[in-house]
Amino acid sequence: MTENFSVKLEEAKYYTPEVRCREQSWMGNYNKTYQAFLADPDGFWDNVARELEWFQPWSRVKEWDYPYARWFLNGKLNITHNCLDRHAHNQRRNKVALMWRGETEDEERIYTYRQLFQAVCRFANGLKSLGVGKGDRVCIYMPVVPEQVIAMLACARIGAVHSVVFGGFGVNALNQRIRGTNAKVVITADVTYRRGRAIPLKNIVEEAVVNAPSVERIVVLRRDTDKPVELHPEMEVDYYDLVDGESRECPAEPMDAEDPLFILYTSGTTGAPKGIVHACGGYTVGTYYTTKHVFDIRDDDIYWCTADPGWITGHSYGIYGPLLNGATCLIAEATPDYPTPGTWWDLIEEYGVTIFYTAPTAIRMFMRVGEEWPNRYNLSSLRILGSVGEPLNPEAFEWFYHTIGKDRCPIVDTWWQTETGMHMLTTMIGEPMRPGFVGRPIPGVVADVVNRQGKPVPPGTGGLLVIKEPWPSMMRTVWGDDERYRKYWETIPGCYTAADLAVKDEDGYIMVIGRADDLIVVAGHNIGTAEVESALVSHDAVAEAAVIGKPDPLKGNTIKAFVILRDGQQPGEKLKKDLIYHVRMTLGPIAIPSEIDFVQSLPKTRSGKIMRRVLKAQEMGMDPGDISTLEE
Template identity: 50%
Template sequence: MTEQTLSNLLHENRRFEPPAELAANANVKADAYDEAGADREAFWAKAADRLSWAQRWDRVLDDDNPPFFKWFTGGKLNAAYNCVDRHVEAGNGDRVALHWVGEPVSDQGAESRDLTYAQLKDEVSQAANALSSLGVATGDRVAIYMPMIPEAIVTMLACARLGAPHTVVFGGFSAEALASRIEDCGAKVVVTADGGYRRGAPSALKPAVDEARSIAAGAGHTVEKVLVVRRTGQDVAWEDGVDVWWHDAVATASTEHTPEAFDAEHPLYVMYTSGTTGKPKGILHTTGGYLTQAAFTHWEVFDLKPETDVYWCTADIGWVTGHSYIVYGPLANGATQVLYEGTPDYPERGRWWRIIEEKKVTLFYTAPTAIRSFMKQGHDIPDQHDLSSLRILGSVGEPINPEAYVWYRHVIGGDRTPVVDTWWQTETGAMMISPLPGVTHAKPGSAMNPLPGVTADVVDDEGHPVPNGSGGYLVLTQPWPSMLRTIWGDDQRYIDTYWARFRDANGGQGYYFAGDGAKKDEDGDLWVLGRVDDVMNVSGHRLSTTEIESALVSHPYVAEAAVVGATDADTGQAVVAYVILREGAPESCEKELSDHVRTQIGPIAKPKRIMIVPELPKTRSGKIMRRLLRDLAEGRGVGDTTTLADSSIMELIAAGKAASTED
């Protein structure tokens, strides 16, 4: 990635300064970088002091056995106590913790429910008592397979209260995917619902749990109990002695429960992410360091003022963003937030903007794939809503194209809101690289710099830092509090996956390799280019799919683009682009788009083929499945589509015609 790498999109001349009032009153200011640089451990100890500890730690960072680092060893705390009880004890029990909005809308309006911190404390205590009665004890694992309803968060916190690590599985995953996770972590209990709502229709969940239990039993693992929330009222199969209704077990339980303090390194949750071997990787996060960094970064990056802000992260709790920036970070900070069950365009395309207007949302955190889908619709729909309450916008999940960034800031933020483009991973547990809204002169498309207390760099194949204006591999050079501790049940895979590539001069553990390519621009600011697997080699030139996609999206006709490298007899690989047009764009514009890429980047990056498509194949978390597009471009047809949110998309793409853009 370091030779002949394009740098066109690093020449981004637009700059957005922090609003003066925000800068003057920011939670974190420029001196934080110097403070962290002078004494990193003291910096993180100060951040940890924002939490309530039952017993203070003996040592901030234990680096005696790298890469199995530990943080705040000797310290004890309870994550649920920090997220709920302490706010009630501080006199903030009447503060709304969750403005829940259901997807269904009736003549009486949207289904909704507000939970104060006092009410949340009672429900978490009841759920902890109920889980205990079902046999869950400290160290037992609980699988959660639920829609975006308050009971999902209540269950996570109840598990944390008991010291029972949870694994949350996205409600759109198959029974097989659920079973593999249940088996791998050895879940004793599964918490689910009869179903949830998706585009106005009930979508069943309990049948997948029943099937997953059967699959797990065939592999020798027994799920002892299934706790079921009645959400949709659908008929479900029932096994007495195993299945238990939430309203029978939880609603009748005592609201009195004393949380136990656990060691800072006690496992909090296992989050499964895709692995190259096909077997999902169970990323283990522990309690003290994770909660410290999740809470601190939420407070610093969103400049949270819990007394006045209303925060909304649109992620699902089945993903790490939902764990860190819906559950643990915001609730540890005493935030008031929106929790929405449904899709962004049901029953109207402006559903999100209506919610922002009605709930007076001030801090909004979403993914570039959602932003680009709204770009396709234009500005008329958001313009119908009062979005003036917004003061900070965030982006998460993948690099954001510069034009999508500018559209987001202009149309949704009214040209007054900073955009914090955050880079982090399931493995990092919390934000690592991001602008600070009261400090950073932001550039569209750049994650800018590591946050205070975080050390990152871009290195070449030998692990040497590259100069400004060059590209390479994104690495983290020192341990951080919210880092993964291992892969569940497989320490060697943890070493091989994340630490083996870049060792230090003595052959010991060196840098953490994130798997992403990145560049430093002339100012030294960081641009994340996506997974190194998505880099193409065209006539000896290493080209980033992200850069070519951003060049395409910068054309006024294009809402979204996906680029892959297809095997080519002449050039090794050829650039093939799949493009979604904005409303009103002409249908035949392939040559114009290809010429635009040539102008923006250079002849080497000009797509050999461009296909205009209605949608792109995406996983349920919104990531584009370029592998399927590459298979199609190379004539292999449509492969396995089971992980897609909508498997019919590939059939539509395969039925289309690709236009050659060669002169």
Template identity: 45%
Template sequence: MPAQHARIQSIEEYEEAYRRSTENPEQFWADIAEPFSWRRKWDTILESDMVEGHNKWFKGAKLNITENCLDRHLATRGNKLALIWEPNDPKTRQIRYTYRELHQEVCKFANVLQNNGVEKGDRVCIYMPMIPQLAIAVLACARVGAVHSVIFAGFSANAISDRVNDAQASVVLTSDGLNRGDKQIPVKRVVDDALHHCPSVRRVIVTEHLGWPVNMVEGRDVWLHEELEEVEKTSPAEEMDAEDLLFILYTSGSTGKPKGVVHTQAGYMVWADYTFRNVFQVNENDVYWCTADIGWVTGHTYLLYGPLLSGATTLMFEGIPTYPSAGRFWEVIDKHSVSVFYTAPTAIRSLMATPLDNVLSYSLDSLRVLGSVGEPINEEAWHWYYTHVGKERCPVVDTWWQTETGGIMISALAGITPSKPARAGLPLPGVQPVLLSQEGKEIEGNDEEGYLAIKYPWPGIIRTTYGDHERCRQTYFAPYPGYYFTGDGARRDEEGLYRIIGRVDDVINVSGHRFGTAEIENAINQNSHVVESAVVGYPHDVKGQGIYAYVICREKISKEEAIYVEASIIETVVAEIGKIARPDKIQLVTGLPKTRSGKIMRRILRKVAEGDTSNLGDTTTLLDPNVVDEIIEGKK
């Protein structure tokens, strides 16, 4: 049995760990990595070039991440619950897997993949609902050395084909359909539409979930349950290099094309485990629940990999917070005695808007730690969460991180380091945040504001954007050479705690999911009525940020026609990206505020969308300053 992972248990231990992580980072991470199961230890801990964006951790090491998630726990935790699946409908049977059972299911799925021609290094796209087979599929890919790319099962056929083609995936894993609240959605049909434009795909493996009849393409499509009948219950894990690709996860970029964020084996593993253990302070008998979909990075790191690496019990939920009633989250917490609960401010705000009885009807006395993820949690939501869900006894960890960081960067450690409403808190050991001026000078001291950047690599740092490292370099490393640029503004308060202010680039954070304005504009511009559009974010009571679209049409539109045109634009966006990106407000305009060089002044459009027109700055430099007055009038 390997040595046990320790975790920080006092503010003094945090301060000591932070000091060691900055004074001698390589020795610090060597110590943290030691207890994992390695086929071969590393030659060097870190090889880094923060100007070019080249970072390699634990170079020369050999491992398989699933041996660390599953195999190494079998001797001591074989009969411990690893995964609890709670269905969309409370009347449907829950499913539970011990570590031994989950290991067996992953081995069987790994054998199915190999029988269907999946080899080490192949890309496998996964478009599935939140069912156990999704979690098992992800781990099975990692076991055989295939690169998984999970696509949120709410994206459109076009969005799927973009991602499949960029990854040049050879296999797609999907299901017949999915449940989402009171709706059932034909998942396989969406995949079929997408694959008309994906020549690289030669096999589709379909999980039966709803029992719906689906179109099975001969020679390409197979049923998972039929394939599982043919395979053994054991499967040796493929030996992987520390820097082999583990997964690609597509995020929306500031250009229209989604970018595939790449994470590799060893660094991501060490970071996922270290951050999970320390932020959530999970104990051996805890039941931990992260409500995120595995289609997002939070689901990767804190529903699946982090908990399993730490030997925890993780809960996976198929449904939504308000079905069949707005008490569903609290019912699940009581039913499974959840002790650590991690969700998004969007969910909290939507539940705040329902009668308080929905939460007061449940005891919630099993809860010990509350977490928040996806965007900064506003003070009102923080207090509601702390008071009514945590009963004023559970610490709240407001975690700041990104798809590109692999795991949590700035957060309180539950019950250990300071936690204040609307503050992410202190950086984790190994994270060296700085505030930069616009010119790139470090801003010293507390009670200061600037651009948030990180000045030393950490094991979970983005390795590249798939197939296009220059895009990675330009986005994250070129703005301020020698630093990783987060794209966020931040404030360091008088106590040194970090408060995240929000995006400083053309990215909108909708319910914790980032969309590049260009991606939504490209979708809107596909509509036959549209000449040009500009999209900005604006404050939204539930989602944090809503999507506000200014649209120029080809012909003059009457008030009566406007309703149909706006509905048509929404349909186009849903078809191109998915419902999650539908604009909340559309304003038809005759022009956009542009500089003489043709750049759209989104700053002005953002102010108008926010209803703050008192200080628009100098508009005399615009090509046509009158267009601003017209847009303000039109908004009224």
């Protein structure tokens, strides 16, 4: 891990939104609000939580027993009661909650809060009929369709713990996550559509459950009604058959604030992916608060987060956060550049999107094809732009601000993680924006850039990004492996260490440089080096493998693999293609290497650990730094 590096900060360049942006925002004066939080942290979060509806009030806001926190002790609530009931049973009853758009213009469905509430209740009752109850785990492996959202909410309504798996993962990755959670039911679809092609999902599930004895039933959403796939009745049930005849009412299960809400797997730096566990109370409060204040969301906003619900951004800011605030949400199966690079801009114009939250990878892709595409569309409805997933480089910031926002939309670049559950750093609405800098800690979060001893580093000096105090939506543990949870708090005693390198300027604005560990951020997705290496080594021809991330102007990073072959195996283009296909089938297309080099040896420490930074330094033509531990 590298830290304490020096960063040459360019002369400060700021964009200052109109004064009314700050004056009219929910947050108001950032400095005043932040100081009020520091003066009484528990009182701050107590006030936020009181904006939601609880079945039973809490006795204490927080209990901090390092490194474990409990929030809203003895409080009882249900996140779906706050997402659905409190809107469906008041003036928002007939307000649009969810708008869905498929790949083609004729694929559209719209749900009001009343209709979404009823659909969730019916599916929740269907899950109950399959024997699913409080504490059971349910794996959701679906395309971006309304039924995916309904399935998540239905699980939460009855107290089942959902584990959503991104629909681009392959058999092995899905099997690993099903077995990791001991999922009782898997919910899937026959196909997902991408670039005009139907990509089968059900057959991947059928292979993935072969060695997953916990699975009792598979619920299948059959989208292809012309050629419906055959179901095996001893295990499989049709989605619509399951809800047919079920009641439109299903009482929300009262959940203790510390009951688990969901498990979401994120790539680990070593070994298997980590199942991050989030709790009902703190996660509800954290995502409600940050959606309201970071996006300054209003009752007449049309909100679009482009993230797939298979990732934490889709959980927190595609579904739960907006619905907690009674927003109208757009979700789309649409690929950004299919059938044209104008697809997303067309959706913004057609639906009147006011808040647009996307990834730097998408922004850079649009930059490459030029301004002519967004300029064909009327984007005047846009009010706020957001970025997530990786650092928003200054060039992408400028393009986003000028070309899409027309110099009038504040940009909220956000830093947070699967583990944090909610936004941690950003530039709040109305505050001056500095390209390349994500911003400052939001009120409610204490963050800093420190050295290995935990001491704050001077402005312009690189260090490790840390969180110094607990926050409501923090993960509670790593499912089945609490020791991995503790490691987040052990790198620097007393701090949550995010494994990101960062630098702070004189004004307290933080620039996130990138990962300090063995994760590669590809197109906004965290890919663990260990997972890709394991997939490569599982091929019969491979003895050993190491992968690194290479900077890429479009994806942020691409994956390069260095492979040692078994004796008797011959390198060649055919084998490269075989290995790429093998990784695709094992982990999915997001994890495939863009390059493969066949090598005779790999740089290792004397204890046998591969020194990936040496490989990366050699690849980039850089000084590898201290190699005293390198084996001769």
